[in-house]
Amino acid sequence: MRAIARRTTRLLGCLLLVAATACDTFAPDGPPEEQLLDGTIEGMPGSQLRQHLVGDEEFGRRFTVEDGLGPVFVATACEQCHVGDGKGHPVFNLTRFGTLGVNGFDPLTQLGGPQLQHRSIPGYPPETVPGEATGVSEFTAPAVTGLGYLDAVDDATLIALADPDDADGDGISGRLQLHPPSELIEAALALAAQSAVPFTHGTLVDGQYIGRFGKKALTVNLLHQTVGAYQQDMGITSDLLVEDLFNPLAGNRASDEAPDPEVSSSAVANVVFYLKTLRAPSRRDASAAEVVAGEQLFGQIGCASCHTPTMRTGRSEIAVLDQVEFHAYTDLLLHDMGPELDDGYTEGRALTSEWRTPPLWGIGIQENFQGGQAFYLHDGRAQTFEQTIGLHGGEGAASRSAFQALSDADKTRLVRFLRSL
Numbered sequence: 001m002r003a004i005a006r007r008t009t010r011l012l013g014c015l016l017l018v019a020a021t022a023c024d025t026f027a028p029d030g031p032p033e034e035q036l037l038d039g040t041i042e043g044m045p046g047s048q049l050r051q052h053l054v055g056d057e058e059f060g061r062r063f064t065v066e067d068g069l070g071p072v073f074v075a076t077a078c079e080q081c082h083v084g085d086g087k088g089h090p091v092f093n094l095t096r097f098g099t100l101g102v103n104g105f106d107p108l109t110q111l112g113g114p115q116l117q118h119r120s121i122p123g124y125p126p127e128t129v130p131g132e133a134t135g136v137s138e139f140t141a142p143a144v145t146g147l148g149y150l151d152a153v154d155d156a157t158l159i160a161l162a163d164p165d166d167a168d169g170d171g172i173s174g175r176l177q178l179h180p181p182s183e184l185i186e187a188a189l190a191l192a193a194q195s196a197v198p199f200t201h202g203t204l205v206d207g208q209y210i211g212r213f214g215k216k217a218l219t220v221n222l223l224h225q226t227v228g229a230y231q232q233d234m235g236i237t238s239d240l241l242v243e244d245l246f247n248p249l250a251g252n253r254a255s256d257e258a259p260d261p262e263v264s265s266s267a268v269a270n271v272v273f274y275l276k277t278l279r280a281p282s283r284r285d286a287s288a289a290e291v292v293a294g295e296q297l298f299g300q301i302g303c304a305s306c307h308t309p310t311m312r313t314g315r316s317e318i319a320v321l322d323q324v325e326f327h328a329y330t331d332l333l334l335h336d337m338g339p340e341l342d343d344g345y346t347e348g349r350a351l352t353s354e355w356r357t358p359p360l361w362g363i364g365i366q367e368n369f370q371g372g373q374a375f376y377l378h379d380g381r382a383q384t385f386e387q388t389i390g391l392h393g394g395e396g397a398a399s400r401s402a403f404q405a406l407s408d409a410d411k412t413r414l415v416r417f418l419r420s421l
Helices: 002-026 046-059 147-152 155-161 183-192 222-234 265-276 289-300 363-369 385-390 394-404 408-420
Strands: 094-101 104-106 135-139 177-179 208-211 334-336 354-356
Touching: 046 265, 147 222, 147 265, 155 208, 183 222, 222 265, 289 408, 334 394, 363 408, 385 394, 385 408
Parallel strands: none
Antiparallel strands: 094 104, 094 135, 177 208, 334 354
């Protein structure tokens, strides 16, 4: 019996060794952290890490008809558009539309605008872009990492960066996106102000609030952005947006049976906390000689005039975000990019050719989240850095010309720098 037991023990040991070896062989290590975006900011206490994980789970929640999905919608979950917290693929672009008339831009809300909800629950018709729309724009979902830093920048910083009349004569005239007071905006700001630190947002400029998130800086903070996405992208109502979307062609009716609000205030708060505490993208090869030279060229040809390398947060109730320096390469302002990027569509007071400067951090690993091929600009129309720069008109035209005048070696250095972000 002892011999049998020994043989059994040896056999079990061999099987465990084979299993361990197989795991190493068939389940290799994942990509290094610097190639990923979905991670927490370091240094948070356990209670905040737990809230981050709860928010992460809520971010991945897939809504059903029984939960209140729709009746018209674009996606069933936040992460459906933001895979791995990275930038989305153009095949899943949002469509926004409206028409520009003598009285300004009309988002055609009476025809389902400004956002197309091309999917619907069973028995309910999805929307289509109406023939009245003269401006149609495609929006690729942005990466969502590092947003807490941008949310924590105080209004005074953005006001100081703005130069709407190009007073310094550098050809760059960044403007603040401003929104008239509304019940939604004031509620989003009031909820964000409920913290133990001085609140540095909600400054009125000419009687209007400063926008900072979205392709045209349409929303004032992450809470405003999040409840808007719940409603516009998934047809999910919240305490701040309690009415379902509906297809005007189907009449003024919503047709989902779930009671409103369809997502709780605590769930929204956890998602906002999750977004705030996603870490900033890591740099790669930042000290390499060609990367350093490329960064110098980035400044010399004027790219840094809009893509501001360094900013500092204001006060934050999250200690790891409180008054810290970060490097997103954005000024969060509107800039006129000329006819090359003018889709005839706009939001707020932005011109149809104006876009908020997108952060560049994470751009060097963007293809990791887009199926191996990176797609740049607001709609993914460019597939290389050279194409992207070539579409910079308006305020970006001088930098484009300066880039095109560089030697091939210097162009390579500049691209190496961008790939390090």
